[in-house]
Amino acid sequence: MLSLLIVDDEPTIVDTLAFTIDWEKLEIMTVYKAYSAKEALSILSEHAVDIVIADINMPRMTGIELVAQIYKQYRHVKSVLLSGYAEFAYAKQAIHYGVSDYLLKPLSDDDLIALIRKLVQQIKEEWEEVVSRRRVVHTLKESLPVLRDKLLNELLMNRVKEEEDFLHLLELYDLPFRFDDDICVMVIRMEESLPEFNDRDFFLLEYAVINIAVEMLGDSYDLWSCKDANDCLVLLVRKKSGRDEDGTGEEHKKFDALAMQLQRNIGLYLKRVVSIIVSKWGRFPGDVNVLYSYMTEQIRSRLANESGCFLSGELSEDAFVQQPLHRMYETPTLHHLLENRRWDEYRDKLETVIQDMKQAGSLSSEHVQEAYTLVAGSFYFYAHKHNRLLSDLVGGTSVLGRTVHSVQQLSEWAHYMLDKIQNSDQAEQRSSKDKLTLKIREYIDRNLSTASLQTIADAVYLHPVYLSRLYKDKTGEGVSEYIHKQRMVKAAEMLKDDSLKIYEISEQLGFKNAAYFSKVFREEFGMTPNEYREQL
Structure with a gap:
C-alpha cells in the first residue's frame, strides 16, 4: 500500500479530495494533508510519501517551487500539479522537476482516479525493476x-x-x-x-x-x-x-x-x-x-x-x-528457535536429533536424560522469558515431571509439550489483537473530531500501514470506514438536538466546513442534515 500527500492553500479542496475519494481501492493506504508548501515539506521529512498532488498557485512558495524541492530531495516521489487554464503553460515548465502529470481545475474525480491508477502502476513497475535480474545480479556480486x-x-x-x-x-x-x-x-x-x-x-x-x-x-x-x-x-x-x-x-x-x-x-x-x-x-x-x-x-x-x-x-x-546428541548443541540452539517462535525449525531440529539417537550404535539411558534435560530447559526458558509458568502454558504440572526412559517416549513428550506451547502462544496472539482492536475503537470514539490513521497509530505505537492491515484482517473493514461510520452515527444523534447548529455539529465531528459535512451526510443517508432533522 502507498501513501499520498495533498497540498493546497484552500482547506476545502484538500479535505474534499481526502474524504470523498475511496483511496484504499486505489491502493493508497495513507492520505496526508497540507495547507501550504512549507507544511508539505515538513510532512515529507517525517513520513514516507509516494505521490504528491499540489496546487500550483500558493502564497509564499508556489507548487512549482515545491516540486523543485521534492525533485531535489525525494527523487522517488511522483508529483502532480493542479492548475487553472491561465497557469497551464507556466505549469509545463515544471517538467524539469520530474512532474508526472497535470490536472486542470475544476477537478474531475474520474480524471484524478485515472491518473492515480496510472501512477500507482508506474510505482509498481519501478519496484519490479528494482528486483529485476539486472539489479539482482548486481546485488548478488x-x-x-x-x-x-x-x-x-x-x-x-x-x-x-x-x-x-x-x-x-x-x-x-x-x-x-x-x-x-x-x-x-x-x-x-x-x-x-x-x-x-x-x-x-x-x-x-x-x-x-x-x-x-x-x-x-x-x-x-x-x-x-x-x-x-x-x-x-x-x-x-x-x-x-x-x-x-x-x-x-x-x-x-x-x-x-x-x-x-x-x-x-x-x-x-x-x-x-x-x-x-x-x-x-x-x-x-x-x-x-x-x-x-x-x-x-x-x-x-x-x-x-x-x-x-x-x-x-x-x-x-x-x-x-x-556423539548421538551433537546436533543438539549446534546453532541455532533450541533456546534460540523457541525465543524467536520458529516452531517448524524447532520441530525439524528435534526430529533430526531423535533420528540420530535411534540410529546410534550404542545409546545409554544417560543420553536420553541429557536430551530430555535440554528440551525441557528450552521449554522453561521460553515460558519464563514471557513471564509465564510452563505449567500454565501446557495445562498443568502433571506432564512436567514425566519420566522418560526411551527415545520414543522423549519424542512423544517433546512434541506434545511443543504443540501445547505453540497453541497457547497463538491464543495469546489472538487475544492481543482483540484488545488492540478494542483500543483502536475506544480511541476513535473519544476523538471523533481528530481521529485519523496516523493519530491512532501514534496513540498505540504502531506503524500506520501495519495498524491498518491488522485492523482490516480482524474486523473486515478499514479504519477510515469505521471512523466515517461512527461520525455519521454521531451526526444523526446530534441532529436530534435542535439547539445545535449544522455548522457546530460539523466542527465537533472534525469536518472543515458545513458544506462538505452536508455532502457526506447526504451520501450516507440520502438526505441533507436539515432534511433529516425536519423528518425527525
Missing part, C-alpha cells in the same frame, strides 16, 4: 562473501538438502567445487582474545589471514572460507589438479607442510598466534560434515588447554565417531 559464508556453514552442518539446488548455488556463487572433488577442511583458531580489538579489527585480521592463505595456496588449491559458530575460520580446500591417484599420499603431505608454513607466516607477518587443524582428505560434498565434525571434536578434546598447535589429518579413525 556485492553479497557473494556473505552468501558463500552462509552456504559453507550449511554444508558444514549437513543442512544442504536438495542436490540440484546445491549445484545451482555453487554455479551462481561462482564456486569451483564439484561433486566427487578431492577436498579437505582446515580450521584456523585465533588464540589471543585481544580485548582492545573491536568487531572491525577482528574482521580485518581475519581478512588478512584469508589473504595470506590465498597467496600461499591459491596456485594449487581452490579455497572456500567462512566463519563458523565457534568463531573459527574454516577453509574448504580443493585440489586444482584432481585426485591423488598414486595412493602414496605425497600430495597430502605437501599440503600439510604448506599449512604449517601458513601458521608460521601468520605469526611472522600479523604477529598473531593461531592453531591450525587439517582434516583427512575426502570427497565433496558428502565427506565435508564428517570431516568438520571430526575436527571440532579434536579441538574440544585436544586443544582445550593448548594454543599455537598444529594438528594433521592423519589421525586414528575412531575420532570420526560422533
Whole structure:
C-alpha cells in the first residue's frame, strides 16, 4: 500500500479530495494533508510519501517551487500539479522537476482516479525493476562473501538438502567445487582474545589471514572460507589438479607442510598466534560434515588447554565417531528457535536429533536424560522469558515431571509439550489483537473530531500501514470506514438536538466546513442534515 500527500492553500479542496475519494481501492493506504508548501515539506521529512498532488498557485512558495524541492530531495516521489487554464503553460515548465502529470481545475474525480491508477502502476513497475535480474545480479556480486559464508556453514552442518539446488548455488556463487572433488577442511583458531580489538579489527585480521592463505595456496588449491559458530575460520580446500591417484599420499603431505608454513607466516607477518587443524582428505560434498565434525571434536578434546598447535589429518579413525546428541548443541540452539517462535525449525531440529539417537550404535539411558534435560530447559526458558509458568502454558504440572526412559517416549513428550506451547502462544496472539482492536475503537470514539490513521497509530505505537492491515484482517473493514461510520452515527444523534447548529455539529465531528459535512451526510443517508432533522 502507498501513501499520498495533498497540498493546497484552500482547506476545502484538500479535505474534499481526502474524504470523498475511496483511496484504499486505489491502493493508497495513507492520505496526508497540507495547507501550504512549507507544511508539505515538513510532512515529507517525517513520513514516507509516494505521490504528491499540489496546487500550483500558493502564497509564499508556489507548487512549482515545491516540486523543485521534492525533485531535489525525494527523487522517488511522483508529483502532480493542479492548475487553472491561465497557469497551464507556466505549469509545463515544471517538467524539469520530474512532474508526472497535470490536472486542470475544476477537478474531475474520474480524471484524478485515472491518473492515480496510472501512477500507482508506474510505482509498481519501478519496484519490479528494482528486483529485476539486472539489479539482482548486481546485488548478488556485492553479497557473494556473505552468501558463500552462509552456504559453507550449511554444508558444514549437513543442512544442504536438495542436490540440484546445491549445484545451482555453487554455479551462481561462482564456486569451483564439484561433486566427487578431492577436498579437505582446515580450521584456523585465533588464540589471543585481544580485548582492545573491536568487531572491525577482528574482521580485518581475519581478512588478512584469508589473504595470506590465498597467496600461499591459491596456485594449487581452490579455497572456500567462512566463519563458523565457534568463531573459527574454516577453509574448504580443493585440489586444482584432481585426485591423488598414486595412493602414496605425497600430495597430502605437501599440503600439510604448506599449512604449517601458513601458521608460521601468520605469526611472522600479523604477529598473531593461531592453531591450525587439517582434516583427512575426502570427497565433496558428502565427506565435508564428517570431516568438520571430526575436527571440532579434536579441538574440544585436544586443544582445550593448548594454543599455537598444529594438528594433521592423519589421525586414528575412531575420532570420526560422533556423539548421538551433537546436533543438539549446534546453532541455532533450541533456546534460540523457541525465543524467536520458529516452531517448524524447532520441530525439524528435534526430529533430526531423535533420528540420530535411534540410529546410534550404542545409546545409554544417560543420553536420553541429557536430551530430555535440554528440551525441557528450552521449554522453561521460553515460558519464563514471557513471564509465564510452563505449567500454565501446557495445562498443568502433571506432564512436567514425566519420566522418560526411551527415545520414543522423549519424542512423544517433546512434541506434545511443543504443540501445547505453540497453541497457547497463538491464543495469546489472538487475544492481543482483540484488545488492540478494542483500543483502536475506544480511541476513535473519544476523538471523533481528530481521529485519523496516523493519530491512532501514534496513540498505540504502531506503524500506520501495519495498524491498518491488522485492523482490516480482524474486523473486515478499514479504519477510515469505521471512523466515517461512527461520525455519521454521531451526526444523526446530534441532529436530534435542535439547539445545535449544522455548522457546530460539523466542527465537533472534525469536518472543515458545513458544506462538505452536508455532502457526506447526504451520501450516507440520502438526505441533507436539515432534511433529516425536519423528518425527525
